[in-house]
Amino acid sequence: MPMQNDIIPLSNRAILTLSGPDRRKFLQTLITNDVEKISGAQAIYAALLTAQGKYLHDFFITEVGESLFLDCERARLPDLFRRLMMYRLRADIDIKDCTDKYNILASMGRISGGVTSCVDPRHAHMGFRTIMAAPENISTCQTMVPYDRLRLSLGLPDGSRDIEVDRTLILEANMAELNGVDFDKGCYVGQEVTARMKYRANLxxxxxxxxxxxxxxxxxxxxxxxxxxxxxxxxxxxxxxxxxxxxxxxxxxxxxxxxxxxxxxxxxxxxxxxxxxxx
Missing domain, CATH: 2.40.30.110 (Aminomethyltransferase beta-barrel domains)
Incomplete structure (x- = not known):
C-alpha cells in the first residue's frame, strides 16, 4: 500500500467553516451530495457546479460541534469563498477561512486527538482524512508523494489538477462512482443536467x-x-x-x-x- 503507516500532510488543502442555524439548509440547495449524511463520524464528498452542470469546486465536508468544515483546495479557496458568499443572501450563516487554524492529514488508520478523523468517502482504500488543530502536526512524512501514488493507483481525481473548471461535467469525473452525488436529494445548482446525463446514459x-x-x-x-x-x-x-x-x-x-x-x-x-x- 503506497501510504503504509505514514501520516501525510495535505499541504495543498484548506479549511472553510460554516456556522449558524441555516448552515445545512444553505449547502443542501447548492451541492451535489446530501448534507444529512454528515455527522461527526462521517464525511461526505461533494461538488459545487455551474447552472450548466459544469465543475467548479469539489470538497469534503465534516461536522464539528455547531460548524460544518469544508476541506477544499488551498489555491482556489478565495474563489470558493466568494461563490458561497454570493449565494448566502439572507441565510443565517457565518462563513470563515480557518486554514491557519488547522492541518489536514491523510493516513491509513484513524488518528486520535484530531478535531475530526473520518474515512475518505471516495474509496475505502484511501484510508482516513483528519483535521488537526494547528500548530500541532504529527506528520511522519514531509511530502504528499505517497498520497498521490495511492490516489492515482485507485483512479481518483485531485480537484482542478484533474477536473477542468467550468468545462468538465462531474459524471465525467466519476463523482457518482466515488460517492460524490446523491440522485435522490432534490434540487441543487446543476442538478437537472447531472440527472439527465445519468438517466439518459449518454456519458x-x-x-x-x-x-x-x-x-x-x-x-x-x-x-x-x-x-x-x-x-x-x-x-x-x-x-x-x-x-x-x-x-x-x-x-x-x-x-x-x-x-x-x-x-x-x-x-x-x-x-x-x-x-x-x-x-
Whole structure:
C-alpha cells in the first residue's frame, strides 16, 4: 500500500467553516451530495457546479460541534469563498477561512486527538482524512508523494489538477462512482443536467487512470491513437501513473496510446461500472 503507516500532510488543502442555524439548509440547495449524511463520524464528498452542470469546486465536508468544515483546495479557496458568499443572501450563516487554524492529514488508520478523523468517502482504500488543530502536526512524512501514488493507483481525481473548471461535467469525473452525488436529494445548482446525463446514459468522456511508459507527459498533452486521432488529454501524474481524460468511443482499456514521448495505457479501476451499467 503506497501510504503504509505514514501520516501525510495535505499541504495543498484548506479549511472553510460554516456556522449558524441555516448552515445545512444553505449547502443542501447548492451541492451535489446530501448534507444529512454528515455527522461527526462521517464525511461526505461533494461538488459545487455551474447552472450548466459544469465543475467548479469539489470538497469534503465534516461536522464539528455547531460548524460544518469544508476541506477544499488551498489555491482556489478565495474563489470558493466568494461563490458561497454570493449565494448566502439572507441565510443565517457565518462563513470563515480557518486554514491557519488547522492541518489536514491523510493516513491509513484513524488518528486520535484530531478535531475530526473520518474515512475518505471516495474509496475505502484511501484510508482516513483528519483535521488537526494547528500548530500541532504529527506528520511522519514531509511530502504528499505517497498520497498521490495511492490516489492515482485507485483512479481518483485531485480537484482542478484533474477536473477542468467550468468545462468538465462531474459524471465525467466519476463523482457518482466515488460517492460524490446523491440522485435522490432534490434540487441543487446543476442538478437537472447531472440527472439527465445519468438517466439518459449518454456519458461520452471520462477521467481514467493510466500507466505511463516513458517520460511523464505535461498536463494537457494530447493522447493520440494509432490513426493519429486525438482521443484525450493527460492530467495530473507522478512517476509511471497519471490521470487521462478520454473520449470513451475511441479508447479501450489495456490498449497503449501515444502521449508526447511516452506511451499511456488506460487501466480499468475497481469502481468502474460493468458494461450493463456504464454511463
Amino acid at each position: 461520452k468522456k471520462r477521467l481514467l487512470p493510466v500507466r505511463i511508459d516513458g517520460p511523464l507527459p505535461d498536463p494537457g498533452t494530447d493522447i493520440i491513437n494509432d490513426a493519429g486521432r486525438k482521443i484525450g488529454r493527460i492530467r495530473s501524474g507522478l512517476d509511471n501513473m497519471a490521470m487521462g481524460y478520454f473520449r470513451l468511443a475511441h479508447m479501450e482499456f489495456d490498449q497503449p496510446y501515444t502521449c508526447g514521448e511516452a506511451t499511456v495505457t488506460p487501466i480499468r479501476p475497481d469502481w468502474y461500472p460493468p458494461p450493463e451499467q456504464k454511463r
